[in-house]
Amino acid sequence: MAQESAAQYEPVAEIGGGAYGTVYKARDRDSGQFVALKSVRVQTNQDGLPLSTVREVALLKRLEQFDHPNIVRYRTHTDTHTLSHTDTRIHTHRHAHTDRQTRDGLPLATVREDLMQQLLCGLAFLHSxxxxxxxxxxxNILVTSRGQVKLADFGLARIYSCHMALTPVVVTLWYRSPEVLxxxxxxxxxxxxxTGCIFAEMFRxxxxxxxxxxxxxxxxxFAVIGLPAEDEWPTDVTxxxxxxxxxxxQPITDCLPEISExxxxxxxxxxxxxxxxRISALNALEHPFFTE
Structure with a gap:
């Protein structure tokens, strides 16, 4: 793919940010297409790009050959301080269609057909x-104007190996799994x-x-799922x-009265x-929830 300059993109709105940069909704000045443009913060005393950015580019280029509909695609730049994810006509970055819904959350059908199924498809692809x-x-979940869910922001993503040295610096606190905590x-x-935390948040x-x-x-x-049994508690933790x-x-319906059985x-x-x-992404896609 030919390299392009970041000047080719006109930022329209900021849609997210973090320690490593800011993500904007931007318009391609040539085609008029909207993309997600990630501006990476680089310290003046730092040589090269942050490791997270290098990792993100490498992973996206590795996955690009599959062209999965629920994963953002990387577009190269001559300006190494920016990344853009093409084919991402962003509608909203936080809960698709929430701007058209009530404050009570998203309708069950929207969560099931428009969001969760696609999210799990993208996740099953990554894990496979x-x-x-x-x-x-x-x-980190983008939704195109055509209703297509795209998983984005792979700055912390890793290729899994059973021999790898894993770090606890993963996942925003509210979405961390017990084993990470x-x-x-x-x-x-x-x-x-x-994904389960996001699933619940779509309703709440x-x-x-x-x-x-x-x-x-x-x-x-533990106030919701209960304190695990003694034999379930990991033995290698302090x-x-x-x-x-x-x-x-506690009954999950106490927190989510709108969710189906x-x-x-x-x-x-x-x-x-x-x-x-815990259920896998592939098995989750076969859950009766998607056929009820």
Whole structure:
């Protein structure tokens, strides 16, 4: 693909930001097409690009050959401080169509057919290629003007290997899985937990677990799913199960009265404490929730 200059794109609106840069909705001055343009912050005393940016470009170029409909596509630039994701006519970055809905959340059919099925398709594709996203949150899910869901922002993504040295610096706190919060080993199920949190947020219009520290986040999780049994608690962590009060699981419908029975079942399969028992993206796509 031919290289292009970042000047070719006209920023229209800011749609997200973080430690490594800011993402804008931008218009291609030549074609009129809208793209997601990521402006990467580079310190003046830093040689080259941040590792997260190099990793993101490498992964997207690796996945580009598959041209999956639910993964953003990378477009090269002569300006190395910017990334653009093409074929991404952004409608909104946080919960598709929320600007057209009530404050009570999205309709069940919209969540099921328009969002979750596509999100899981993209995630199943990543996991089948041994890619962990590691930073799934509403801001990293783009929706095109044609209603196509695109997973974006692969700055923390990694190729999964059972021998890799994993780091706890993954996933915004509110979407972190218990194994990440406890700083034990993790794999693809961590993305499923984050997806479950996003699933619930589509109905609530606010995060399901809003902790202000790792311990507080775990406490808020256990207040809903209950304190795990002693034999489920990881043995290689410093935080003891005794630090938490015994709690029984609460009906998920108390938090999400609008969700269907089968939707609640899928959500609980995603928000399972033990990652080995957590549903996979492929199996989630076969869940009765999508055929009810």
């Amino acid at each position: 290629n041994r890619v962990l996203h590691r930073d799934l949150k509403p801001e 406890l700083q034990t080993t993790y794999a693809t199920p961590l993305d499923i937990w984050s 219009r606010k995060p399901l677990f809003c902790g202000d520290s790792e311990v507080d986040q775990l406490s808020k999780i 935080l003891s199960r005794q630090n938490f009060s015994p709690q029984a699981p 089968k939707g609640a079942g899928l959500l609980l399969d995603m928000l399972t404490f033990d990652p080995l028992k």
